[in-house]
Amino acid sequence: MQHDLIAAIVSANPSDSLRDDATYELRPRLALDSRLTLLPGGHDVGICEALPELSLPLPGLPALPTQSWQRWRLFNAGGGYYRLHSLYDTDKALTVVGGASADGSAIALEAVSGKSEQLWKFERLPDGLLRISPKHAPNSVLDVYGAHTQNGSPVKLFHYYRSSEKNDGYAQRWVAVRVL
Numbered sequence: 001m002q003h004d005l006i007a008a009i010v011s012a013n014p015s016d017s018l019r020d021d022a023t024y025e026l027r028p029r030l031a032l033d034s035r036l037t038l039l040p041g042g043h044d045v046g047i048c049e050a051l052p053e054l055s056l057p058l059p060g061l062p063a064l065p066t067q068s069w070q071r072w073r074l075f076n077a078g079g080g081y082y083r084l085h086s087l088y089d090t091d092k093a094l095t096v097v098g099g100a101s102a103d104g105s106a107i108a109l110e111a112v113s114g115k116s117e118q119l120w121k122f123e124r125l126p127d128g129l130l131r132i133s134p135k136h137a138p139n140s141v142l143d144v145y146g147a148h149t150q151n152g153s154p155v156k157l158f159h160y161y162r163s164s165e166k167n168d169g170y171a172q173r174w175v176a177v178r179v180l
Contacts, residue, residue: 018074018176020074020075020082021075022178023071023072023074023087023179024071024072024176024178025176025177026072027174028047028155028170029169029175030149031144031149033049034048035070036070036142038109044106044109045094045107045154047144047152048152049151069086072084072087073087080121081135082119082122083112083120089109091111091112092111092112093113095108095109096117096118096157098117099115099116100117102157104156104158105157106156107142115136116136119135119136120133120134121135121138127173129175130175140157140159140160141157141158142172143155143156143172145158
């Protein structure tokens with residue numbers, strides 16, 4: 001069933017290139033019903049299943065549809081890199097906190113700085129999935145930390161490993177589903 005779902009998603013999004021200024025849901029191969037999500041508080045990111053279309057406020061942020069917590073607009077930064085902006089707060093970008101490169105480094109939404117820890121490369125793998133690496137740490141990727149699949153599980157930076165090493169690499173492989 002999961003293999004069929006991933007094949008359907010990849011075949012529905014056959015382009016090898018992402019579209020600048022398009023909006024995507026980023027789904028981890030580990031849990032295809034989940035999406036990269038801005039967690040309550042408006043700073044940290046993790047994964048959560050699809051949220052219903054409700055308008056719920058996060059502390060300190062205006063009430064916007066909950067789907068905006070799970071949708072990301074890509075802006076081409078040149079050289080094969082993109083900035084990812086949550087639709088919930090488009091003035092901020094997905095960032096490796098403090099420009100860290102160690103395994104387990106936090107990923108959060110922070111004010112746009114133009115630094116390399118906010119620039120992401122999407123590399124399509126032979127199976128059609130993506131690995132997403134920050135410019136400042138090209139051997140590391142977005143990782144569903146600990147391969148947990150529960151709602152709210154954190155997404156952190158972790159070195160890239162071959163698929164045969166751990167859980168077939170599914171915690172580090174993503175599908176970008178264009179929604180707008």
